[in-house]
Amino acid sequence: MGFYLRTSLKAGPFRFNLSPSGLGVSAGIPGFRVGTGPRGNYIRVAGLGTTYFGSQAPVPSSRGWQPSAPPSVRPDGVIMRELSGTPVQHLVAVHPSDLVNQIRTAAQRRWMWPWLTAAIALLALVTAPYGLILAVAGVPAVLWLRQRDLARRSVVVFYQVDDTPAANYERFTGSGGFVSRVQRVWHAEAEGALHTPYQQKVNAGAGSLIRRSLGSLDLAGPPVLVTNIAVPSLHGTGRSVYFLPDRVLIRHGRHYADLPYAAINAHVQPQRFIETETPPTDAPCVGTTWQYANKSGGPDRRFKNNRQLPIMLYGRLTLTGPQGLLMVWDFSRADVAASLAESLNRMR
Template sequence: MLDNDDVAMIEIESGDIMQMRDESFSELLDEINSKARQTRMSAAFFWTALAISGMSGLATGGPGLFLCVAALPAAGIGKWLDSYRRTSVLYYDLEGDAETAYRRLVEGFDGLIECAAKWHIEAGGAVQSLTAWKRNAGASHLVNRKVTTLTYNLPAVIKSNVTPPALHVGKQIMFFMPDIVLMQDGSRVGAVNYADLNVRWQDSRFIETERVPRDAKIVGHTWKHPNKRGGPDRRFRDNRQIPICLYEAMHLTSNNGVHELVEFSRTGVVAAFVDGCRKLAALPRQRTVALPSAPTNDAVDVAPVATNARKRSPLKVAILAVLGVLVGIPVLAVVFGSDRKKADTGLPPTLSVEISNTISGTEKGVTPTEEIAPDPARQVATVAAANVVQSEPVTKEEAEQATIRYTKTAVNLRDGPGTTFAVITVVPEGIGISVMEVKGAWSRVRVNENTAGWMANSTIAEH
């Protein structure tokens, strides 16, 4: 590790991202930054769900903490909402020279990725004094470097049919799109045209005090503490030899603020990438990217509709969905966690046999005075023992005038002439009953001394 206490280090860092603009990309850049500034609903829903579960846990003494599981679906809903609410779409149709140039850039970037070691140079300074020169193994310049990442990725707020090379340079990331270089710093995005991007590269002799990369070329050695002639300074007991490696440095600059220095452990790999950048810069200054437009349809005359259709906001839909999840889970927990009680009526199943066909007066020997239409929606009734209605007692005169009939099938005995009246009980098939009164399609009958009620005429037979 070299000592830079006596060396004035100068930061190598790009300027303000928002100052990096390109005329052909300005409108879309404004849209990207506008959407990037919007609140991430995935994070908002996730932390809201956790907060609600925490408060529920404090209120209930612990069981409410199980609501934490709602944070995951809440975050998923928020992510789905962000996928179109905070996203701009770039569509590329590359062909001809544009396709060739971009393929060249990608191939060159692949060569950079294959290097065993890649560094971003954050600061550098020249060694001015002899003392600093001896203390730093005879180096003429010192640098602060960190391992960097080269990958293929898109900014979180952009969707595209092309996944561009992404070069991490400290806090910023450079995305090499087919028509523009996007520079991202947190949630802010800038743009640099290839024609405005200057890329220089050169070999660099580096005194490697750390582990030598496997693909690095060692071109010499020096002493940790050299003397004026370049030999070892005998005054230092720990004075070992240090390898000198040949690396390749790439310096990216632009007039609107780009200033980055990257170093690679292998030489001869930057030229192909720079060639791709220059080919893209030589293309005509026109947009090769466009947002997909909605398909156009033939004009059709449509009659105006009197009612106004209400459009639901996607944000409202997502919020309602999250609230449904948060409220639904505790409700389900209460429902399924409570003791279930099953009612046993002890009665045979209710049958839908009350088809109230009107019976003529000649068949019954009486003239019907009222017809009550059947109610199909209430032909099936659930009978509970607690809800049985006892009919009024049968007088002696009514019993003497009654006509004996029989039930054709199991039938509901009701408290009045119609399906809207309560069910008293279910009379089994073939039971003898006494018909005391006929009203339309219904007859008042007595089943036994204590039970009387009404049943449909269609369920009564003479034998």
């Protein structure tokens, strides 16, 4: 299938290989490697269900549910409702999956080699000129520690996807959302209604305000996950969604949670947006307005430098779930958002 990338994965000094007998792992340098196996994680997704083979037992979570962030009030009186839903760390089930436990553990581990590098450099400066010998001798230690950090911050997973799930995932990874060129993606973080005439006047006559951040989409997957497949991914500021063959991973900072596709609802709708920045060229302009608009829609001439603004038509993708999940994304191409929603709902 097209979503498969490789049968050999590297994490630090370790190389994992998939063979008919299972997973094997080796470590060493080119020309000299020591191997053992099978180890790691192997997930088989087929029409009859998901089979998971791991190397670490699940750890129950004791954290309870907490509500999402309360609304915030801007200086102009506009109440902004956060579009973040339940915090990611509270979406974790009572018995989270083994895979998510390993990803969360790996993500929490910090890089140690930069600290060793800084310590060696400081000692080399303090003890100069003899510190040069210390710096040269410390290079192998830094390289070894970096490889160790890479291994400790990596979760190796081999996927085998068959039957109907393979066909659905093939369509997903090849859908318009991740193959077509969409010029811009935004993560909508908060929304607030504009009620008073003054609030609407100074906001180009809009009915609501959107706080958003620039996002992106790719097929990279989580930074700590080393896998043999392409992973469709949506990224915002400190927040990402990863679509694996058998589940959806949600990241906020270093916190991860997973949900089955059956618990994800994808909705798409057209979104008219008054653009104050340079508009993307792949989105249609459906009208214009003024930065300071009067009640009739014309320019309020009491304001200087009252520029004309384009009204763009975007596509809004909303992800919701019964556990309080809420994530909102705007795409400069509405057909890309529609393609993603269709592919997601097909994975249910």
